[in-house]
Amino acid sequence: METILSMKNIYKEFGKTTALKDVSFDVQPGEIFGFLGPSGAGKTTTVKLFTAQLLQSSGELTIMGKNVMKHRNEVFNHIGVLTDTSGLYERLSVLDNLMLFAKFKNVPEQQVKQILGQVGLDDQHKKEAGKLSRGMKQRVMLVRALLHQPKILFLDEPTASLDPGTTLEIHKLLRALNANGTTIFLTTHNMQEADKLCDRVAFLSSGEIVELGPPEFLKRKYASDQIELVLNDGTKQYVHKDAEGGRLIKELLEKNSLSTLHSLEPSLEKIFLKITGKELS
Numbered sequence: 001m002e003t004i005l006s007m008k009n010i011y012k013e014f015g016k017t018t019a020l021k022d023v024s025f026d027v028q029p030g031e032i033f034g035f036l037g038p039s040g041a042g043k044t045t046t047v048k049l050f051t052a053q054l055l056q057s058s059g060e061l062t063i064m065g066k067n068v069m070k071h072r073n074e075v076f077n078h079i080g081v082l083t084d085t086s087g088l089y090e091r092l093s094v095l096d097n098l099m100l101f102a103k104f105k106n107v108p109e110q111q112v113k114q115i116l117g118q119v120g121l122d123d124q125h126k127k128e129a130g131k132l133s134r135g136m137k138q139r140v141m142l143v144r145a146l147l148h149q150p151k152i153l154f155l156d157e158p159t160a161s162l163d164p165g166t167t168l169e170i171h172k173l174l175r176a177l178n179a180n181g182t183t184i185f186l187t188t189h190n191m192q193e194a195d196k197l198c199d200r201v202a203f204l205s206s207g208e209i210v211e212l213g214p215p216e217f218l219k220r221k222y223a224s225d226q227i228e229l230v231l232n233d234g235t236k237q238y239v240h241k242d243a244e245g246g247r248l249i250k251e252l253l254e255k256n257s258l259s260t261l262h263s264l265e266p267s268l269e270k271i272f273l274k275i276t277g278k279e280l281s
């Protein structure tokens with residue numbers, strides 16, 4: 001399949017700060033791709049480069065095979081962007097806020113209302129945007145990003161500081177969009193979010209990709225060499241994956257006292273810490 005997003009040897013400098021250092025990766029159509037890293041890692045910079053809000057210092061950046069800056073107008077038809085909640089007119093109603101964009105993109109009011117319904121805001125369209133909760137604002141911004149049914153969605157920390165219920169709602173919506181073929185590029189500090197949602201994740205540390213792959217692959221790659229044994233009486237024992245561990249497992253099996261065993265998989269959080277020495281948040 002044709003690559004839908006691609007960065008090749010991207011550098012982005014802000015004066016003396018190098019925000020991105022030789023970043024290269026591809027995203028395939030239909031993927032949910034997660035960009036993970038602590039504050040200042042370069043996540044927002046990456047989203048801004050893809051959405052032509054910034055120009056790279058060097059390297060090549062394409063969306064659907066097209067140079068983003070050169071083919072800006074064409075590329076904009078295919079992408080939706082959610083960055084932060086600052087882009088709403090506080091004094092206008094939810095619907096009026098969205099209609100400003102909808103008119104510009106030739107989207108009928110009916111469709112706007114339908115998408116509002118999908119994010120659970122059908123009874124809120126008359127409310128002034130300034131009077132919405134943060135979670136509601138975030139959902140309105142998501143609707144705005146979705147109005148023109150983009151093939152690719154860029155979400156910069158879509159659930160940061162949302163309550164768990166709203167976060168789950170947004171995850172559900174993203175899965176549904178993805179099931180309908182939308183490619184999603186999202187940034188997050190939240191490793192559980194990444195683990196649950198993403199087909200592949202890239203770990204970004206100080207502007208460099210230090211690891212990339214499907215969450216299950218990374219968890220296996222960095223699995224400890226320990227196996228957890230749960231005995232029939234509920235007690236747990238830990239053995240190494242070696243001959244000694246094997247002997248103990250055999251013994252327990254023969255005594256019929258082993259209930260379950262599984263290798264210990266580290267969380268993405270722990271893997272990140274192991275690779276970079278840095279906490280994610």
Ligand SMILES: Nc1ncnc2c1ncn2[C@@H]1O[C@H](COP(=O)(O)OP(=O)(O)OP(=O)(O)O)[C@@H](O)[C@H]1O
Binds near residue numbers: 040
């Ligand atoms: N417009 C700018 N001018 C100067 N420096 C900038 C600018 N934008 C970003 N930077 C710097 O680039 C680096 C990466 O910033 P970026 O916003 O991409 O990080 P981030 O991963 O999105 O962090 P956060 O999780 O806090 O949102 C930081 O050192 C930041 O200070």
Ligand SMILES: [Mg+2]
Binds near residue numbers: 044045156
């Ligand atoms: Mg950011």
